[in-house]
Amino acid sequence: MSELLYGRHAVLECLRANRRRIFRLWVESKQPETAPKEGPLAQIVAEAERLKIPVRLISGGLFDRLRSERVNAQGVALEVGEYPYVEVEDCLRAAKAANEPPLLLILDHLQDPQNLGTLIRTAEAVRVHGVIIPERRAARITPAVSNASAGAVEHLAVAQVVNINRVIEELKKRNVWVVGLDSDPSTPPLAQARLDGALAVVVGNEGEGLSRLTREKCDFLVRLPMWGRVESLNAAVAGSIVLYAARQARAGSSS
Structure with missing residues (x-):
C-alpha cells in the first residue's frame, strides 16, 4: 500500500532519509517538459534523481485535487510506502550505539496530528532515541504528521505498541526512569526534577492528560509552573519544553 507525502520539507527529508520504499516524485510545473532549475524544488528533484526515483512534471491534475482537499502541497508530492515503524528494542539499541543513556518519548494516546508532528520535530531536534505510541485510540504517522514535523519523522525511530503501560514496566526493569508530565x-x-540519566518522558492526551494507570506507573511526575492567566500549555509545547530540559540536563546547554 502506498501513500502520498506532500510539502517541501517532508518530501525532501523522506528522500534524504531513504527509509521508505519510494515510487515516484510529482512536481508541479507550468511547463511540464522543464524541471525547476533553482530553489527548493530543484533541490528535491536533484535528490530524487540521485536515488533514481522517477520524476513526473505536471500542471494541475494531482495538485488541483490536493488543493480541493485544502492540502498545501507546495508544488510537490512523493508516492511512498507506509511508514517504517520499529521495535522498542531498536530505540534502546540506538541509544547504545550513540554511547548515551536512553532518552525516549512516550505518548499516552495523543490524538491530534499537528501535536504529534510538533513533538516529533522537537524529539528529533534534541536527539531523542525513539518515540513510542499506542496502536489504538491515538494519532499514527500519516502524511499530515510528516508534514507537521517538517519531515523530522522520516529520520526518527517510532515504535507502535499494543500497550504502553507494559512498555513502561519493561523500561523500568532496564533502569530507565519514567517521568510523566502533569x-x-x-x-x-x-x-x-533530575533528568540527566536514562529517561522516558510521557506526555498525555490533549484533553485528559495522563491516564490514571499510566500516571501511577510513572516513577515521578513534573509540572510546568504557569505565571500567566491560562491554566496550562498545549501538550506539544509542554512536552517540547521537558524534552529540551532533559537534553540539557544530561549533556549541558552546549550539546
Missing part, C-alpha cells in the same frame, strides 16, 4: 498544582515543578 498539571496538578501539587505536582513538583520541572526545575526540581
Whole structure:
C-alpha cells in the first residue's frame, strides 16, 4: 500500500532519509517538459534523481485535487510506502550505539496530528532515541504528521505498541526512569526534577492528560509552573519544553 507525502520539507527529508520504499516524485510545473532549475524544488528533484526515483512534471491534475482537499502541497508530492515503524528494542539499541543513556518519548494516546508532528520535530531536534505510541485510540504517522514535523519523522525511530503501560514496566526493569508530565498544582515543578540519566518522558492526551494507570506507573511526575492567566500549555509545547530540559540536563546547554 502506498501513500502520498506532500510539502517541501517532508518530501525532501523522506528522500534524504531513504527509509521508505519510494515510487515516484510529482512536481508541479507550468511547463511540464522543464524541471525547476533553482530553489527548493530543484533541490528535491536533484535528490530524487540521485536515488533514481522517477520524476513526473505536471500542471494541475494531482495538485488541483490536493488543493480541493485544502492540502498545501507546495508544488510537490512523493508516492511512498507506509511508514517504517520499529521495535522498542531498536530505540534502546540506538541509544547504545550513540554511547548515551536512553532518552525516549512516550505518548499516552495523543490524538491530534499537528501535536504529534510538533513533538516529533522537537524529539528529533534534541536527539531523542525513539518515540513510542499506542496502536489504538491515538494519532499514527500519516502524511499530515510528516508534514507537521517538517519531515523530522522520516529520520526518527517510532515504535507502535499494543500497550504502553507494559512498555513502561519493561523500561523500568532496564533502569530507565519514567517521568510523566502533569498539571496538578501539587505536582513538583520541572526545575526540581533530575533528568540527566536514562529517561522516558510521557506526555498525555490533549484533553485528559495522563491516564490514571499510566500516571501511577510513572516513577515521578513534573509540572510546568504557569505565571500567566491560562491554566496550562498545549501538550506539544509542554512536552517540547521537558524534552529540551532533559537534553540539557544530561549533556549541558552546549550539546
